[in-house]
Amino acid sequence: MNSTEYVSTLLESLIQKGTPKPDIVRSISTACVGWPYVFGAWGEICTPAGRKRRYRDDHPTIKTACQVLNGKAGSCDGCKWNLPVRMYDCRGFTDWCLKQVGIDLQGEGATSQWNSNKNWVLKGKISEMPRDRVCCVFVQKGEKMLHTGLYLGDGSTCECSSGVQYFKTMESKWTHYAVPAGLYDDTPTPAPTPSPDKKPTLRRGDTGDYVKLAQAELIQRGYDLGNYGADGKFGAKTEAAVKQFQQDWGLTVDGIIGQKTWEMLDSTPVAVKYYVIIPHLSLKDAEALAALYQGTQIIKEDDA
Numbered sequence: 001m002n003s004t005e006y007v008s009t010l011l012e013s014l015i016q017k018g019t020p021k022p023d024i025v026r027s028i029s030t031a032c033v034g035w036p037y038v039f040g041a042w043g044e045i046c047t048p049a050g051r052k053r054r055y056r057d058d059h060p061t062i063k064t065a066c067q068v069l070n071g072k073a074g075s076c077d078g079c080k081w082n083l084p085v086r087m088y089d090c091r092g093f094t095d096w097c098l099k100q101v102g103i104d105l106q107g108e109g110a111t112s113q114w115n116s117n118k119n120w121v122l123k124g125k126i127s128e129m130p131r132d133r134v135c136c137v138f139v140q141k142g143e144k145m146l147h148t149g150l151y152l153g154d155g156s157t158c159e160c161s162s163g164v165q166y167f168k169t170m171e172s173k174w175t176h177y178a179v180p181a182g183l184y185d186d187t188p189t190p191a192p193t194p195s196p197d198k199k200p201t202l203r204r205g206d207t208g209d210y211v212k213l214a215q216a217e218l219i220q221r222g223y224d225l226g227n228y229g230a231d232g233k234f235g236a237k238t239e240a241a242v243k244q245f246q247q248d249w250g251l252t253v254d255g256i257i258g259q260k261t262w263e264m265l266d267s268t269p270v271a272v273k274y275y276v277i278i279p280h281l282s283l284k285d286a287e288a289l290a291a292l293y294q295g296t297q298i299i300k301e302d303d304a
Helices: 004-016 021-031 050-056 092-097 110-115 209-220 236-248 257-268 283-290
Strands: 040-046 086-088 120-125 133-141 144-152 157-161 165-169 177-178
Touching: 004 021, 004 050, 021 092, 021 133, 021 144, 021 165, 040 092, 050 144, 050 157, 050 236, 086 165, 092 144, 092 157, 110 144, 209 236, 209 257, 257 283
Parallel strands: none
Antiparallel strands: 040 086, 120 177, 133 144, 133 177, 144 157, 157 165
């Protein structure tokens, strides 16, 4: 199994050589074989804290596959994924691989990615797929795409299901394909989105609207800023959240929001929030419940 450093070095080498985008996607995706599946993950570094933030009851392996979270060890020492490696779910894997060649798929899930026609220059049933092209492939059931992966243009596939897996022969489960816009020079590329004004570098002690913006993006992505929230003051809580975000996404961990951190904040998905309303609950009981779940907020709703 390869480490994130190996894959990053490989990617940099391929780019410097002027390797065509489809060949880069093919090489990078297969270099990730063995990296873990974590539902909701889009390529952040695999850590116990990162897994805990992604945990859902309907995906228990997020915890059971981690020796720290399942209580079998007190650290990641000895874990096969302590190289480090990145973690993905199926659409997080295809999204991350294509991002490495400058292609940003729109949509939070496999279904929404498929339905966004801006993502593709060609798509259809698997029987119509051009066999010499790197494509995203999908498994459809009813109106939904339940799974997605990469067809590598040579009869093989790479996907993140039980971890990142490579198959020399394409399985019959795939029902649809789509060729990403911008992957091939002979297919149209969408017009580039105008770049926003360059954002300022932020560090501890800074204040103002840009600090508030960064804090809001961190909160939206599931990072805890304590009781202060997005108050426009870059303090210790904000610095700790920035460092955790940088660690999760493989950036330099310095607690400073430079251009690379801004770009990653702007491109990473927003965490899904769920609201639970329990009527007639005392403040004491509400605080006791909130203490059981990290990042929980208590909102009092007055009777009309």
